Amino acid sequence: MNITRENIDDLNAIVNVNIEKKDYSNKVDKILSDYRKTANIPGFRKGHVPMGMVKRQYGKAVLVDEVNKLLQDALTNYLVEEKLDVLGNPLPVEQDNFDWDTENYEFQFELGLAPQFDVDLKTKKAITHYQIEADEETINKQIQNIQKQYGKLIAKDTVEKGDMISATFTNEEHNINETASFETSRLKEKKGLKSFLGAKVGDTLELKAQDIFEDTHDLTTFLKVEHDAAHNLKDKLHIEIKEVNAQEPADLDQELFDKLFGKDVVKSVTELKTKLKEDAEQQFQQQSDQQLLNDVTEAIIEKNSFDLPAEFLQKWLRVTGEKELTEEEAKEEFEKSEKAIRYQLIEAKLINENNLQVTFDEVKDFAKDRVKAQMAQFGQMDPSDEDIENIAARVLSNQEETKRISEQLTSQKLLDFYKENAKLKAKKLNYEDFVKEVYK
Incomplete structure (x- = not known):
């Protein structure tokens, strides 16, 4: 041969x-x-x-x-x-x-x-590394939501602003007969809310469908009608008020703290705010890291340009799928996947040249840590090493799960590498401003 x-x-x-x-x-x-x-x-x-x-x-x-x-x-x-x-x-x-x-x-x-190239991480323009802070307003809103969630409902006769209302909506022509519960904050300020305020249990109101809720999509939720039907529903609805409840917020006391975090983990409102801030910023960190990974990926693809064997790859895409593609279809498929191919090559080069490979021991340790955390959630605070090993082995016997963990660890290693080597600029802001800036 x-x-x-x-x-x-x-x-x-x-x-x-x-x-x-x-x-x-x-x-x-x-x-x-x-x-x-x-x-x-x-x-x-x-x-x-x-x-x-x-x-x-x-x-x-x-x-x-x-x-x-x-x-x-x-x-x-x-x-x-x-x-x-x-x-x-x-x-x-x-x-x-x-x-x-x-x-x-x-x-x-x-x-x-595969093309020969060098990876340059030093982009001309610094990449924004968002540092999302849980400000006082965010924490206070979270505390209000907690108090509302764990508070009491007190029955009353007359609707006032801030109450929870249970009402039956009917319209024979459109075959509507649904009972729903909602807060007055969902009602349209000048029409729906105005009509409900002062109404009593047992009263029946008549309102045009589009005048009831601030968000028309609430008609879909509460009346169980299709999306387009909700937007086109112009007729009046009969609304019989069944119940009115005032929401009494829960007291910020030790009973509530223990219910939220376990016995004596939090002992004061100050500690509650600190705990909520830590938990919120930990979650924000995950979003910030994912955004940084996305932004660095886009930047280094743009920064590091190199040729690909485009004609070959189009031919390969055309003949190797479940269904053979036309030349035009293969060209379109290549154009859609070209950026991903480039990043896969860049990523592989960075991993190989900087020893960022994930080992099986790292995958195993990750699986064991996750098993411990899950067992702790169910009150098993001190499982034996043998139990942890056996459960982790069962988890890793699933090839898809092992692959998912490996990819997660690889992303984390790349993220840490980018934080150390890419040209970044830190920007502190609250979560609301982060959402506005990133998702526009």
């Missing part, structure tokens, strides 16, 4: 694989000999079928199968030995007059080669 490579340019090559009879004949003969021992052909005892008949019946199929196996193994080994970094998979070059009746065969494969 002889394998040679012809480099067309820096990104494309042709590999020639020449297979001679001596490369496959012994294997083919052995398989046919085994077939002869077990072949069940009418008129012949098992094991006594003439070899010529076996070759005529099975020889071509066995030959093709063994040559293809030999070809694939040889090509794979060649790419490894030559340390060729290829994109996609080798594509066989079609041969119109290929003849399996000869003894020696020549195959050709197109290769798309």
Whole structure:
């Protein structure tokens, strides 16, 4: 067997694989000999079928199968030995007059080669690294929500601002008959709220559907009508008030603190604010980190430009999917995936050159830590090492889960690397301003 490579340019090559009879004949003969021992052909005892008949019946199929196996193994080994970094998979070059009746065969494969490049992280413009703070207003809103969530509902007769109302909405023409509960804060200020304020339990109001709620989508939620129907509902609804409840906020006392965080973890309103701030900023940090990863990715793709074997990749996309694509479809698919391909190459280079590979021990330790945390949530604060090991082993027996953990750890290593090496500028802001700036 002889394998040679012809480099067309820096990104494309042709590999020639020449297979001679001596490369496959012994294997083919052995398989046919085994077939002869077990072949069940009418008129012949098992094991006594003439070899010529076996070759005529099975020889071509066995030959093709063994040559293809030999070809694939040889090509794979060649790419490894030559340390060729290829994109996609080798594509066989079609041969119109290929003849399996000869003894020696020549195959050709197109290769798309990964480009050679250096990664420069120093972008001209510094990338914003958001540091989201939980300000006093955010913490106070969270405390109000907690007090409301754990507070009491006190029944009353007359609707006042801030109350919770339970009412039945009906309209015979549109087959509406639904009971829903909602706060007065959802009502449209000048029409819906004005009509409800002062109304009593048992009263029936008549309001145009579009005049009730500030957000028309609430009609979809409370009346259980389709989205378009809610926007087009112009008729009046009969609204019978069933219940009115005032929301009495929970006291900020030790009973509430223990219910939220466990016994004596928080002992005062000051400690509550500190705890809420820490928890909120930990969650904000995850969003900030994800945004930084997204922004650095975009920046380094733009900063580090290099050519790809575009024609080869389009051909590869065209012929290797579940359904063969047209040339135009393959071109569109390549254009959609080009940025991702570039970043995969950049990411792989950064990982290899900076020893950012994730080891199995790291994956295992991550799984064990997660198991401990989950067990702690169910009150198992001191599980045995053996239990942790066994549960983590079951988790990692799922290949998809192992892959997900590995990708998560890789992202974290890359993020830490970017924080140390990319050109960043810190920007402090509260969460509301972060959302406005990032998501606009």
